Amino acid sequence: DAGRLAVLLPGPPREMQPMFVDHVRPLLLQMIGHGVILSRSLRVIGIGESALEEQLADLIATQSNPTIALYASLGELQIRITAKAEDEAAANLLIAPVETAIRQRIKTAIYGIDNETLPGVLGQLLKERGYQLAVAESCTGGLLGSMITDVSGSSDYFASGFITYSNEAKQKILGVSEAIIKEQGAVSAACAKAMATGARQKSGADVAIAITGIAGPTGGSPEKPVGTVYVAISAPEGDLVEELALRGERSAIRARSAKTAVNLARLLLLGELK
Amino acid sequence: DAGRLAVLLPGPPREMQPMFVDHVRPLLLQMIGHGVILSRSLRVIGIGESALEEQLADLIATQSNPTIALYASLGELQIRITAKAEDEAAANLLIAPVETAIRQRIKTAIYGIDNETLPGVLGQLLKERGYQLAVAESCTGGLLGSMITDVSGSSDYFASGFITYSNEAKQKILGVSEAIIKEQGAVSAACAKAMATGARQKSGADVAIAITGIAGPTGGSPEKPVGTVYVAISAPEGDLVEELALRGERSAIRARSAKTAVNLARLLLLGELK
Numbered sequence: 001d002a003g004r005l006a007v008l009l010p011g012p013p014r015e016m017q018p019m020f021v022d023h024v025r026p027l028l029l030q031m032i033g034h035g036v037i038l039s040r041s042l043r044v045i046g047i048g049e050s051a052l053e054e055q056l057a058d059l060i061a062t063q064s065n066p067t068i069a070l071y072a073s074l075g076e077l078q079i080r081i082t083a084k085a086e087d088e089a090a091a092n093l094l095i096a097p098v099e100t101a102i103r104q105r106i107k108t109a110i111y112g113i114d115n116e117t118l119p120g121v122l123g124q125l126l127k128e129r130g131y132q133l134a135v136a137e138s139c140t141g142g143l144l145g146s147m148i149t150d151v152s153g154s155s156d157y158f159a160s161g162f163i164t165y166s167n168e169a170k171q172k173i174l175g176v177s178e179a180i181i182k183e184q185g186a187v188s189a190a191c192a193k194a195m196a197t198g199a200r201q202k203s204g205a206d207v208a209i210a211i212t213g214i215a216g217p218t219g220g221s222p223e224k225p226v227g228t229v230y231v232a233i234s235a236p237e238g239d240l241v242e243e244l245a246l247r248g249e250r251s252a253i254r255a256r257s258a259k260t261a262v263n264l265a266r267l268l269l270l271g272e273l274k
Numbered sequence: 275d276a277g278r279l280a281v282l283l284p285g286p287p288r289e290m291q292p293m294f295v296d297h298v299r300p301l302l303l304q305m306i307g308h309g310v311i312l313s314r315s316l317r318v319i320g321i322g323e324s325a326l327e328e329q330l331a332d333l334i335a336t337q338s339n340p341t342i343a344l345y346a347s348l349g350e351l352q353i354r355i356t357a358k359a360e361d362e363a364a365a366n367l368l369i370a371p372v373e374t375a376i377r378q379r380i381k382t383a384i385y386g387i388d389n390e391t392l393p394g395v396l397g398q399l400l401k402e403r404g405y406q407l408a409v410a411e412s413c414t415g416g417l418l419g420s421m422i423t424d425v426s427g428s429s430d431y432f433a434s435g436f437i438t439y440s441n442e443a444k445q446k447i448l449g450v451s452e453a454i455i456k457e458q459g460a461v462s463a464a465c466a467k468a469m470a471t472g473a474r475q476k477s478g479a480d481v482a483i484a485i486t487g488i489a490g491p492t493g494g495s496p497e498k499p500v501g502t503v504y505v506a507i508s509a510p511e512g513d514l515v516e517e518l519a520l521r522g523e524r525s526a527i528r529a530r531s532a533k534t535a536v537n538l539a540r541l542l543l544l545g546e547l548k
Contacts, residue, residue: 152524
């Protein structure tokens with residue numbers, strides 16, 4: 001009715017994708033009649049949804065072709081620019097100036113486009129520099145290593161990882177000093193730094209990323225509440241340590257910690273953190 | 275129409291859950307009028323969906339209250355037994371004999387009920403025995419450690435993990451011998467065993483789980499195709515090594531490898547693998 005079509009599809013990608021390809025896509029193409037609809041997604045991290053909306057509000061309000069839409073998922077955002085035109089080349093000509101305008105505003109918060117992933121982009125930077133990477137994880141318990149090695153071909157640059165969950169493991173495996181654990185605690189900037197340094201030494205890697213924090217739901221204190229996480233990176237470009245204050249459930253805090261760590265490594269390698 | 279009600283809900287749990295609790299649940303309760311609908315889910319691993327269906331076919335066909343339904347998700351199955359009765363006690367009385375009948379057939383393939391998770395169940399077994407756990411991961415790259423530490427309270431029994439992705443890391447960090455790497459390869463029963471032994475020694479843990487394999491899409495060979503994975507476990511109960519031949523995409527192979535490894539550790543601790 002009123003020229004509107006609603007298509008309901010099941011959630012599981014294995015069921016949804018063939019249904020879309022075999023039935024919905026042909027139907028949509030038939031409805032369009034001629035011309036193409038082309039989308040480009042800019043992948044964004046390190047900026048909040050409302051902050052991004054504010055920064056792009058005038059662009060979103062004034063555009064009709066291409067349209068600009070924002071999508072949020074766990075700690076990441078997507079800006080989708082969609083153009084309708086006679087052919088692909090014409091659609092790209094419509095998309096290009098809008099993409100440029102957006103890039104001028106939010107710069108390196110854009111880590112990639114379309115199907116690029118944050119760990120994939122970091123992997124590319126490591127490969128270009130001929131670097132080997134090591135990770136040292138406490139509260140993420142292997143999630144950072146898992147994200148990085150989820151990329152096919154990551155064996156080119158991923159050397160090894162250390163999941164040092166207990167204080168004893170941090171000391172014995174990574175050489176974190178007892179003084180740091182006793183005086184500043186396992187969740188501290190000093191411990192994160194020592195974990196990164198230790199991981200780099202023990203593995204012989206060029207770059208090391210370390211994460212230590214409190215993923216909850218227990219373990220928090222007034223001084224260091226649940227969601228307090230320290231990320232340290234040691235690289236030829238320099239060292240950094242950053243304190244994060246994350247909210248959410250255990251799994252969300254772990255996922256955001258790992259993603260933020262990958263993003264900080266990306267920015268450090270790009271020379272954006274000096 | 276015809277007394278049937280369809281409720282369409284959005285996929286994201288954050289949106290779906292409050293909608294269900296605030297609107298759908300009261301509606302359903304009102305429709306039922308009186309009585310309760312009670313479900314119990316039996317969580318199953320290590321048996322295929324069609325094999326399970328075959329084993330339970332007569333039960334599923336002859337039951338109407340309670341009903342028996344099977345659900346499959348990545349490497350796991352759920353058997354949901356649902357009873358309708360005047361009250362909870364009466365519903366439980368209907369469910370109990372069906373649960374007993376199912377348990378007699380598939381025994382330890384049932385690892386838990388309702389919201390229990392496989393890593394949570396393994397954690398409970400480790401805690402009861404006062405064991406500390408270490409992991410050594412190659413193709414899973416941290417996913418096994420991540421699954422285990424996704425359980426709140428896992429710091430009670432998870433000591434440390436080693437992500438030894440490169441051959442060099444396997445030798446240097448876990449002490450796998452050069453002879454094993456050269457003669458049998460990094461993807462071999464011998465290497466998995468040496469990784470487990472090494473992880474147990476280096477960490478001082480009581481139990482170690484090691485995984486090495488080819489997650490793909492590249493790296494396969496005619497002798498060792500993509501999906502060839504070795505899991506080794508070293509524990510006070512004994513040692514084991516198992517060869518898996520998994521199918522699917524990289525992420526599915528990784529997830530199934532980690533889940534199977536956790537399940538094998540569970541069965542070993544339960545004394546079911548002798």
